[in-house]
Each structure stands twice: as structure tokens, then as C-alpha cells.
Amino acid sequence: MLNYKIEKNMSINRWLVSPVQESYFFSEEKVMNGNINQGAGFIVTEYPCRTQFLEEMRIKRVEFDDSKKYSYALYVPFENKKVEFSRFNHTPTYLNFFAKGFVESENEKIIKLKIGTTGGVKIWVNGIEEVLYTPYSRNHVTYEIIELKLRVGLNEIVIYCDDLAERDINYYFEVISLEELEWKINSHYLQERIDYIEELLKNAYFSKDCYCDEEVVLNLGKEIKERVSVKYTMISGDPVNELRDLSGKVEIEKFQTEVKLFNTNEKPIGFYKVFVTLNIGGVEATKMLTLENFNTINAPILENIENRKRYALKHIAKYGDDTLDKTLAIIETEGFTYEAQRNFEVEISKIEKNYDCSDFSLFSLIHMYKNQDTFLPNVIKARIKKALLNFRYWIDEPGNDCMWYFSENHALCLHGGQFLAGELFKDNIFKSGKIGEENRKIGKYRLKKWFEDFFKRGLGEWNSVTYIPIDLIAMFGLYGLTEDKEIKSLAKKSLDYIFTILAENFHSGITSSSYGRVYEKELKGQLTNECSFLNWIAFGEGYLNNKLRASTLMSLSSYTISKNILDKLELDNGEKLILRVQGDEKVKLYSYKKENYSLSSAINYRSGKEGHQESLIHLNIKNCIKNQIWISHPGEEVPSGEGRPSFWAGNGRLPNIIQEKNMLFMEYEIQKEDRVKFTHMYCDSKFYDIVEKIDDKTLYLKKDKVNILVKTKESLFLMKNGPTKDREFRSLGVKNYWLVYVDDKKEYNEFKEMIHSIGVVQKNQKNYILSLNSSKLDVQFSKESILINGEEYLNRWN
Numbered sequence: 001m002l003n004y005k006i007e008k009n010m011s012i013n014r015w016l017v018s019p020v021q022e023s024y025f026f027s028e029e030k031v032m033n034g035n036i037n038q039g040a041g042f043i044v045t046e047y048p049c050r051t052q053f054l055e056e057m058r059i060k061r062v063e064f065d066d067s068k069k070y071s072y073a074l075y076v077p078f079e080n081k082k083v084e085f086s087r088f089n090h091t092p093t094y095l096n097f098f099a100k101g102f103v104e105s106e107n108e109k110i111i112k113l114k115i116g117t118t119g120g121v122k123i124w125v126n127g128i129e130e131v132l133y134t135p136y137s138r139n140h141v142t143y144e145i146i147e148l149k150l151r152v153g154l155n156e157i158v159i160y161c162d163d164l165a166e167r168d169i170n171y172y173f174e175v176i177s178l179e180e181l182e183w184k185i186n187s188h189y190l191q192e193r194i195d196y197i198e199e200l201l202k203n204a205y206f207s208k209d210c211y212c213d214e215e216v217v218l219n220l221g222k223e224i225k226e227r228v229s230v231k232y233t234m235i236s237g238d239p240v241n242e243l244r245d246l247s248g249k250v251e252i253e254k255f256q257t258e259v260k261l262f263n264t265n266e267k268p269i270g271f272y273k274v275f276v277t278l279n280i281g282g283v284e285a286t287k288m289l290t291l292e293n294f295n296t297i298n299a300p301i302l303e304n305i306e307n308r309k310r311y312a313l314k315h316i317a318k319y320g321d322d323t324l325d326k327t328l329a330i331i332e333t334e335g336f337t338y339e340a341q342r343n344f345e346v347e348i349s350k351i352e353k354n355y356d357c358s359d360f361s362l363f364s365l366i367h368m369y370k371n372q373d374t375f376l377p378n379v380i381k382a383r384i385k386k387a388l389l390n391f392r393y394w395i396d397e398p399g400n401d402c403m404w405y406f407s408e409n410h411a412l413c414l415h416g417g418q419f420l421a422g423e424l425f426k427d428n429i430f431k432s433g434k435i436g437e438e439n440r441k442i443g444k445y446r447l448k449k450w451f452e453d454f455f456k457r458g459l460g461e462w463n464s465v466t467y468i469p470i471d472l473i474a475m476f477g478l479y480g481l482t483e484d485k486e487i488k489s490l491a492k493k494s495l496d497y498i499f500t501i502l503a504e505n506f507h508s509g510i511t512s513s514s515y516g517r518v519y520e521k522e523l524k525g526q527l528t529n530e531c532s533f534l535n536w537i538a539f540g541e542g543y544l545n546n547k548l549r550a551s552t553l554m555s556l557s558s559y560t561i562s563k564n565i566l567d568k569l570e571l572d573n574g575e576k577l578i579l580r581v582q583g584d585e586k587v588k589l590y591s592y593k594k595e596n597y598s599l600s601s602a603i604n605y606r607s608g609k610e611g612h613q614e615s616l617i618h619l620n621i622k623n624c625i626k627n628q629i630w631i632s633h634p635g636e637e638v639p640s641g642e643g644r645p646s647f648w649a650g651n652g653r654l655p656n657i658i659q660e661k662n663m664l665f666m667e668y669e670i671q672k673e674d675r676v677k678f679t680h681m682y683c684d685s686k687f688y689d690i691v692e693k694i695d696d697k698t699l700y701l702k703k704d705k706v707n708i709l710v711k712t713k714e715s716l717f718l719m720k721n722g723p724t725k726d727r728e729f730r731s732l733g734v735k736n737y738w739l740v741y742v743d744d745k746k747e748y749n750e751f752k753e754m755i756h757s758i759g760v761v762q763k764n765q766k767n768y769i770l771s772l773n774s775s776k777l778d779v780q781f782s783k784e785s786i787l788i789n790g791e792e793y794l795n796r797w798n
Contacts, residue, residue: 001102002074002185002194011081012113012175012183015099015159018070020085025092025164027052029398036411044138049092049400053164054136058094059120064127067098067158074187075099076198076285079637082116084172086642088239089165090355092402095119096162099173103157104182105150114176116143119163121173125149126156136163139170139644145178154184166402167356168239170643193283200224200278201287205725208684209524210292210626211264218276219258221721228252229279232261237271237290237521240357241321246272267293269319269546271525273640289723290640292525297544299536308537309555316548316555323347324364325552328372332556336375344368344380351387354401359410360470360549362391362417363477366424367556370481390431393418393439394446397432408460409470412450416474419443420481444487447478451490455497458582462516462589462602463505469530472498472550480557495559499538502531503568504578505591507598509535509542512620512628513591514602516583517613520640520648523682526625539569571595577661581797588797590659596622596744597706601659604786604794608669611635611651613644617664619708619742626687627703631738633668634676639723652676656766656781658793662742663772665760667781670734679736681710684727685718690748694755699729707751709758711739737762741772 006012030048075083083099103111115121118141120134125148135142148157161173187194203221218230234246246267252259270293277286297315302308316329324347330340350358351365368376369384376384392399393414404410421430422439429435434442461467475498479491505513511531515522522529528545536542537554538561570576571593578591588603601617611633619629635645635652645651652674656667668679683701685691690702696715701708710716714733719725731738741758743751754773761769770777778789786793 002187002189002191004183004185006177006181006183008177008179010177012101012177012181013075013077013081013083014183014185015075015083015101016072016185016187017075017083018067018072018098020095020097022089022165023094025049025053025094027092027400029400031398032395034395034406036406036408044140045406046138047092047166047402049402050136050138050164050166053094057134059122059132059134059160059162062096062122062160062162064124064129064158067100067124067160070098072098072100074185074189074194074285076194076201076287078198078202078287079639080641081637082172082174083161084170084638084642086169086171087165088168089402090167090239090350090357091353092400093165094162095165095169095171096160098158098160100156100158100186102184102186103150103155104184105152105155107152109150110147111150111181112178113146113148114143114178115146116141116174116176117161117163117172118142118170119161119173122160123148124156124158126151127158138166139168141170141174167404168642168644189283193280194285196225197278197280197283197285200228201276201285203721204276204287204289205721205723206274206289206291207726208626208686209290209727210294210527212294212527213264213296215260215263216291216293217258217260219725220252221257221725223255223257224252226254226280230259230261231277231279233275233277234267234272235275236321237273237519237525238321240360241270241323264293265295269294269528270321271521271528288640290520290524292528294527294543294545299544301540303540305537305540305560308540309557312533312537312544312551312555315544316552319544319546320548320552321546323548324361324368325548328364328367328552328556329548331368331372331375336372336377336380341380348383348387351391354392354399354403356401356403358391359403359413359417360473362388362413363420363473363481363553366417366420366477366481367553370424371556385425385428388421389425389428391417391421392431393421393443407467408450408454409467409474412447412471412474415443415446415450416478417443419447419484419487420477423482423484444484447487447490451494454494457584457586458497458580459501459516460583460585462582462587463501463511463513464515464517465511465522465529465531466515466518468498468502468511469534469547469550472534473553476550476553476557476559479559480553492559496562496565499561499565500568502535502538503565504580505598505600506535506539506541506569507593507620508622508625510620510625511535512593512598512618513600514589514618515615516587516602518615518649519613520646523615523630523649526628539566575661579797588794592659592661594662594744596704597742599659599662599664599740599742601657601664603657603659603797605657606654607656607781609654611645611654613646613650614654615649616651616655616657617666617740619740621703621706624687624703626684629681629683629708629740631666631679631681631740633670633674633679637676648682656786658779658786658788660772660777660788663770664740665768665770665779666738666740667766667768668734668736668738670736674734677734678730678732679738680731681729681738682727683729686726691718697731698755700752700755702748705744707743707746707748709739709741709743709751709755711758711760713737713760713762737768739770
């Protein structure tokens with residue numbers, strides 16, 4: 001038995017768990033209703049498959065004896081307080097697993113626990129059903145106090161947890177004990193050995209988040225006492241790309257602290273989840289870490305955009321993710337090869353099954369049929385036509401899928417796909433019963449409405465390096481494939497708008513800005529996010545990588561960047577200040593750029609409210625992509641978890657923010673119900689020339705010509721162990737502020753002398769005096785207003 005002392009209000013997060021069972025959930029094909037979400041937050045829409053799932057309530061039919069059918073493995077939680085198997089499923093999928101453990105009791109009694117889940121749970125004590133809790137709240141956790149009857153001695157607790165996965169799913173349960181307990185796990189593992197492996201993995205880390213042209217090294221943080229077997233499995237950080245699955249095995253010898261896993265040139269370019277399993281004498285545990293794997297592509301300097309497009313196609317054909325877009329590049333540069341056909345077979349099957357995100361591939365499929373038909377066998381062309389005729393283009397057509405329809409990028413792709421497919425097959429009957437010409441007209445009407453809204457408000461998910469490339473798929477697809485002059489003109493206008501945004505926020509090859517929606521893979525993976533590739537094609541500076549959805553269609557198009565847009569790249573007298581409003585929420589964006597750095601933020605965005613995947617500040621340093629900084633309130637405890645917001649991407653609670661060129665001030669007020677009670681800054685300290693603590697709440701950083709001063713209200717400290725070692729600065733406290741001041745004019749000694757003249761005095765709640773060298777700012781935050789020295793700050797965006 002493994003023994004764990006559970007304190008009052010502590011989570012019981014060590015269990016034996018069965019494998020998660022996955023099965024396709026079939027439901028009747030129906031139409032549905034819903035509205036497009038024009039903002040950056042999460043909305044809940046009940047799909048027909050969930051309606052049927054709730055009616056069936058399969059959990060009620062599950063019996064205690066069903067738990068005996070499976071083998072069990074030890075669940076090691078590390079930082080997680082939950083028993084969690086969150087994931088991404090592209091089709092409706094029924095998920096279920098069992099978990100079990102024991103409570104030792106000296107007498108008969110009733111214990112109180114708090115159970116939380118986003119799905120449903122059933123609990124048995126000693127084989128007797130005690131609890132059935134079925135909120136099924138679709139990614140939103142709810143809690144309930146429960147009572148369990150214990151007998152004298154060992155009491156077996158068995159939990160069944162199920163839910164319906166509709167694309168991204170927060171899938172877990174959490175058990176919080178409301179009293180002290182003796183918790184036991186029936187395992188043949190020795191307590192000492194499993195505790196040792198858990199300690200090693202808890203402290204395991206990669207020394208950097210981005211490896212480029214070098215050995216990838218796993219560090220364990222201490223000398224090991226005996227030989228350890230290490231197995232790793234790499235899976236693409238992008239759930240849309242399912243083909244990246246790379247594994248390896250190495251040994252760590254006694255007294256070693258680290259081990260080389262592989263060289264970056266041995267693995268494809270990309271951002272990866274790396275599942276690391278340690279095994280000592282048959283006892284093993286697994287933890288997930290992340291890294292960006294990159295190999296420098298020495299592309300020639302190409303001044304002409306058409307030459308860059310041609311080079312990009314050759315690069316994509318060789319290094320791109322295995323998608324339908326890569327198939328286009330291969331056909332264009334090599335013909336319909338075996339690799340092109342292999343990628344085609346995988347991708348078209350997703351379209352045929354109405355996979356979530358399959359709408360992103362519609363334009364490539366139509367391009368193949370329309371512009372590369374001479375390379376294709378008749379059987380391939382017939383399959384493309386059938387797939388396009390049978391696809392579900394909108395919620396008013398019957399279906400039983402879980403495709404997402406309700407964001408601006410998916411809506412654009414679906415409307416554009418419907419329009420182009422209808423234009424291509426005007427006289428054919430689609431699965432919906434409509435003929436092609438009718439689909440063309442409906443698609444055109446929807447596209448015109450989408451573009452009308454877009455040109456009024458801009459991007460709802462502002463400056464998103466995740467979703468700008470998705471919007472561009474449809475925009476390039478429509479621009480290059482339609483015969484309709486009106487739609488082509490709207491597509492051209494939208495392309496100009498997007499590349500204006502990219503030019504305004506361009507800095508040293510990347511898109512440096514706040515982001516209306518983003519994931520860890522884009523924040524940490526600036527070398528491998530698609531906007532960096534698009535920047536290279538459009539502006540001649542960026543990063544050739546594996547991301548290719550919009551890059552392929554751009555490279556195949558006749559679209560060029562106008563001089564007016566290229567002029568946006570230039571600074572005015574050594575600097576550029578950009579104020580812009582985007583989205584239905586009228587998000588106020590602030591960007592200040594100099595040659596050596598870029599500092600950006602989103603001002604007064606839903607301050608004090610729960611956040612989602614918004615990254616609200618970003619600092620980039622010239623030619624130092626590993627030196628970027630952002631600050632946030634984590635949405636969950638687990639580094640690189642699946643939450644939305646997650647540990648790094650987004651905010652659990654949104655701050656007040658002001659920015660005055662090279663100075664930025666953030667005020668956080670974390671609430672009692674928020675899971676995480678600290679704020680933090682991403683800053684990989686290893687890549688700075690100087691990292692110096694001035695005092696407990698003041699940090700000085702220097703990189704090349706750039707000086708950075710960071711001040712907090714509460715103590716600031718650098719994490720020195722675990723997966724965020726040397727790259728996470730934390731500041732504990734529920735009421736906190738962060739001041740960031742950047743300078744590239746002063747030498748080290750001169751800047752050090754002025755540090756003590758920069759500071760914050762809090763006069764009262766929501767009122768601060770900011771001392772910035774020789775000037776002072778009196779900042780007053782309120783619900784709808786920000787006053788600076790008595791003047792309304794928000795009026796600058798009017």
C-alpha cells in the first residue's frame with residue numbers, strides 16, 4: 001500500500017486509474033441554432049450530439065462490477081490537484097474511466113468531501129453506490145458537497161467519470177477532503193521508489209523552451225541514485241496536426257543529472273508536447289513537458305516577393321506539416337508523388353468525416369480540383385468532388401458532428417467553402433439538398449455579411465497569431481479561386497487589412513503585440529508560428545518553419561504587398577506609436593516600437609473579470625526571440641496544461657493596464673474563487689546579459705542595448721526548479737501590481753543610477769502615483785474610466 005496523509009481542504013489527487021475509453025458517439029443528424037462569437041471569450045452552444053448524450057445518461061447504467069474489467073495504473077498528479085485527462089477530439093467522442101483508492105477509518109463514520117467535475121461522476125464505497133453527480137457543464141467545473149459512509153478498517157472508493165468530448169474538452173474530476181484522512185493506494189510499487197521517481201519528474205525540465213541547431217537535453221535537477229530508463233514521446237502541440245508522433249529511449253547512468261535525448265536536426269521542425277516516462281526497476285511515471293524544435297533554414301536574401309513565394313513552396317514541400325496544404329506545394333514543385341497522395345488520403349478522410357477544423361482544408365481541396373487537375377488521377381478528382389458535395393457547410397444543414405461554427409475564423413472558412421464549392425459545382429446536388437448555384441448564392445450572401453461586419457470592427461480575436469493565419473486561408477482562397485469580381489475585391493480588401501495589422505506589429509521577424517487569443521505553442525513558439533513565416537514571405541524578414549496553411553495559398557496566389565502597407569514597417573524618427581481599436585468589444589490596443597524593442601498592450605480590456613486566452617502585454621527585443629517577456633495571471637496550476645486560460649496563455653483574472661510608450665503598468669486583483677493566487681512573468685533569464693535583483697520587489701535586466709526594469713507590489717522571485725526553472729518570475733499576492741520600464745538610450749551605469757527614481761506609490765485603492773525619472777503620473781482606475789493627471793486616458797482612442 002502507498003500511504004498519503006490528506007489534510008483538511010486538501011485535494012485527493014493520487015489514484016489508481018483505468019485507461020480512458022474512447023468511442024465515437026453517434027447521434028441523429030439535425031440542424032441547430034447559434035450566434036457567431038465576435039469576441040475572444042468562450043461561448044457554450046448545445047450541439048444535437050450533447051442533447052442526445054444528456055437524454056441517454058449512460059452513466060446511470062454503469063455498475064460497480066464494470067470497474068473490474070480493466071487494468072489500473074498509478075496516476076501521479078505533480079502540480080495538478082485534479083485527476084485530469086483533458087484533450088482534443090475532432091469528432092463527438094464518449095470518454096470514460098474508473099479511479100480507485102482506499103480510506104482507512106478507525107470507526108464507522110460519515111465523511112464530507114467536495115466533488116468537482118465538468119462531466120459526470122458516480123461513486124461507490126465498498127461496492128455500494130453512494131453518489132451520482134451529473135452537471136455535464138461543458139468545460140465549466142461545478143462543485144457539490146457529498147457524504148460517504150465508511151466502515152471500520154479499509155474502505156474502497158471507486159469513481160466512474162464520463163463526458164462527451166466535442167473538440168476541446170476539460171475532462172477531469174477533483175475531490176477535496178473537508179477533514180483529515182488516511183488515503184491509501186493498493187499498489188505493488190515501493191513507496192520510497194515511487195516517491196523518488198515523482199520527485200525526479202517534478203523537478204525535470206528542459207534548459208530552454210526553444211532548441212535550435214543543437215542537442216536537446218533533459219535535466220533532472222539532481223544526481224540520480226541508480227540507473228534510470230527514459231522514454232519520450234513527442235506529439236505535435238497543434239491538435240489539428242495528428243501525424244507528429246515521435247518516440248525515443250535513452251538511459252541515464254548513476255550519478256548523472258542530465259541526458260541528451262536527440263539533436264534538433266533529427267526531428268521535424270515544430271512545437272511539441274513531450275511525454276517523458278522514467279522507469280526504475282519496473283516502477284514508472286510520466287510527465288508532460290514542452291519544447292520548440294527548430295533548425296535554421298539558411299534561405300537566400302530575396303528582395304522580390306514572387307521569388308520568396310517560389311522558395312516558400314519548395315520549403316513547404318520539404319519541411320511543412322503533413323497536411324493538404326503540403327500536398328499542394330508538393331504537386332506544384334514535384335507533381336503528385338507518393339508523399340502527396342499519402343497526405344491527401346489522411347486529410348480528405350477528415351473532410352469526409354466532418355472533423356472539427358476540416359473546414360481549414362476546403363480551399364486547398366478546391367485548389368487541387370480546379371488548378372492542379374492535370375496532375376490528378378480521375379479517382380482522386382472524383383473523391384474530391386464527392387467530399388465537397390457531401391460536406392456540411394453550416395448549422396442549418398443536418399449533421400451530427402462537433403465542428404466549431406461560432407467563431408469568426410470558422411464562419412469565414414465555412415461560408416467561403418460553401419460559396420466556392422457551389423461556384424465549382426453549380427448544377428450538382430449537395431448533401432443538404434441544395435444545388436450548387438443555390439449554395440453559391442447563400443455562401444455569397446453570408447460572405448458579404450461577414451466582410452461587412454469585419455470591415456466595421458476588425459478582428460474580434462485581435463492580432464491573434466493563432467487565428468490570423470486561419471482567416472488568411474479563406475481570404476487567399478477566395479482571392480485566388482473565385483470568378484466573382486465582388487467577392488474577389490472583398491477578399492483583396494481584407495488581405496490588405498490583415499497585412500496592415502501584421503506590418504504595424506512587425507518587429508524583428510515576428511508579430512509582437514498583445515493577442516486576443518493565443519496558445520502556449522504560439523507564445524513560446526515564435527520561430528514556428530505561422531505569422532513568422534508569413535512575415536518572411538510578405539516583408540522579407542521572418543522565419544521559414546513548418547506552418548503552412550495560409551503560407552501555401554499565399555505562395556500560390558498573385559497577391560502582392562502594396563507600398564502603403566510596406567511603409568507601415570518604417571519608424572518615424574526612430575520610433576512608432578500605434579493606437580488601434582479592434583472587435584465588437586472595441587478593444588483599445590497600444591503598441592510602441594523602436595529599432596531595439598517593441599512594447600505592446602491591450603488597455604482596459606474587461607478589467608477585473610474572468611479571462612480566457614487573451615495575452616495582454618508583450619515585450620520583444622531586436623534579434624533576440626528567446627528574450628521575449630509577457631505577464632499574466634495563470635488560469636491553472638499546471639505548466640503546459642490544457643486549460644483555457646492555461647498556465648502561460650491567457651489570464652485567469654484580467655488586469656487594469658496603462659501604457660505610456662516605454663512604460664507599462666498593470667494592476668491585478670485576484671478573487672477568492674480563482675484557483676491560482678499569484679501572477680507571473682515569462683522571461684528566460686539565461687538569455688540576458690545581466691539579471692540583477694535590486695531589492696525584493698525590483699528586477700533589472702539587460703540585453704544588448706536594452707535595459708528593462710520590473711517592479712512589483714509584492715515580492716518577486718525566480719523559479720529555480722521544475723519545468724519553469726530560470727524562466728518564470730513569480731509574485732505572490734491577490735492584490736498586486738507590475739511596472740515595466742524599458743530604455744535603449746542609457747548605458748548600464750547611467751541606467752542603474754536612475755533606477756531609484758522609478759517607482760510606484762499607492763495613494764488608495766485604484767489610485768497610484770507613478771514616478772518615471774523626472775515625471776510623475778497620477779493614475780486613477782475606475783470601472784469605465786482611467787484618469788492620468790486628471791485627464792481621461794481612454795479618450796485617446798476616440
